[in-house]
Amino acid sequence: MQYWLFKSEPDVFGINDLAKAPEQTASWEGVRNYQARNFLRDEVQVGDKVFIYHSSCKQIGIAGIAEVVKSGYPDPTQFNPESDYYDPKASADNPRWFMVDVKFVSKFNRVLSLDKIKSLPGIEQLGVVKKGHRLSIMPVVAQEWQLLCDAAN
DNA sequence: GCCAACGTTGGC
DNA sequence: GCCAACGTTGGC
Numbered sequence: 159m160q161y162w163l164f165k166s167e168p169d170v171f172g173i174n175d176l177a178k179a180p181e182q183t184a185s186w187e188g189v190r191n192y193q194a195r196n197f198l199r200d201e202v203q204v205g206d207k208v209f210i211y212h213s214s215c216k217q218i219g220i221a222g223i224a225e226v227v228k229s230g231y232p233d234p235t236q237f238n239p240e241s242d243y244y245d246p247k248a249s250a251d252n253p254r255w256f257m258v259d260v261k262f263v264s265k266f267n268r269v270l271s272l273d274k275i276k277s278l279p280g281i282e283q284l285g286v287v288k289k290g291h292r293l294s295i296m297p298v299v300a301q302e303w304q305l306l307c308d309a310a311n
Numbered sequence: 312g313c314c315a316a317c318g319t320t321g322g323c
Numbered sequence: 324g325c326c327a328a329c330g331t332t333g334g335c
Contacts (some may be wrong), residue, residue, distance in 0.1 A: 165333090191318075214333055272334080290316040292332050 161298040162202060163174035163209040163220070163286060171223040173210045173265050187233050188243045190255060194295035199230040199256040202295075208260055209298065209306065211286060212269065217235070219271040220306060228259035270310045278309055 164186060166172060176184050189195060206226040210240040212218060232253035235243035248254040276287050298306075 167333095194317095218334070290333090292317060294332090 160201065160203065160206045161198070161208075161300060161303040162206060162226075162286075163296050163298050164224075164296040165211045165213050166237070168212045168221070169215060172212055172215075174307075176210065176222075176224060176260070176262045177265060179262070180204050181265060182233045183221070183227055183259055185233075185257050185259050187235050187257045189233070189257065190243065191292075191294060194293055195254075195256055197295045197297070198258055201297075202226055202258050203229050205264070205279055207303070209303075217271065219269040219273075219275060220266065220310065221269050222265035223263040224245040224260040225263050226258050227261045230256040230258055233257040250274055266310045274309060275306065280305055 168174070171184070176182060189198060204226050207228060208224045208279040209220045210222050210224055212221045232250075233243070233255040234257045235241040236245040236249065236253065238244055239246075243255070245254055260276070272286070275281060275284070281287060281302060284298065284302050285291045285293055
């Protein structure tokens, strides 16, 4: 079992949207970055826990927790010319982009803010605190996960 | 809305 | 395969 952090813009899809989704489950579609794609395709597994991180918004930080309920499979939006995520170079035989399904687990009483996260000793290796780190899917080690959960309570 | 940092593209 | 130009991300 591994831990992850998924970034999202709450204006597009945030922790509340996940909580309100049918069966509180949603496809994590639209990831268009190769390194993040590789995580989704090869490493994210059913049962893994995921921090939902809100970016580009008023309250930046970790908003809650989700759990992976389906591991990597081709993201259908890449085949849909109507979609913002359409990729003309992708084909059904040779899909380029992958996604997983996640289910809502919990929402923090308050967002664990980026400022607070940065202030935690021992968190220096977490991608999200590094300047210029733009990866939207990133691994979190168990120690960091625990630290962040403690800080959220 | 600014801008630094980063990823991707495409000409050579 | 280099690298400049361009587009995007994301905190501020």
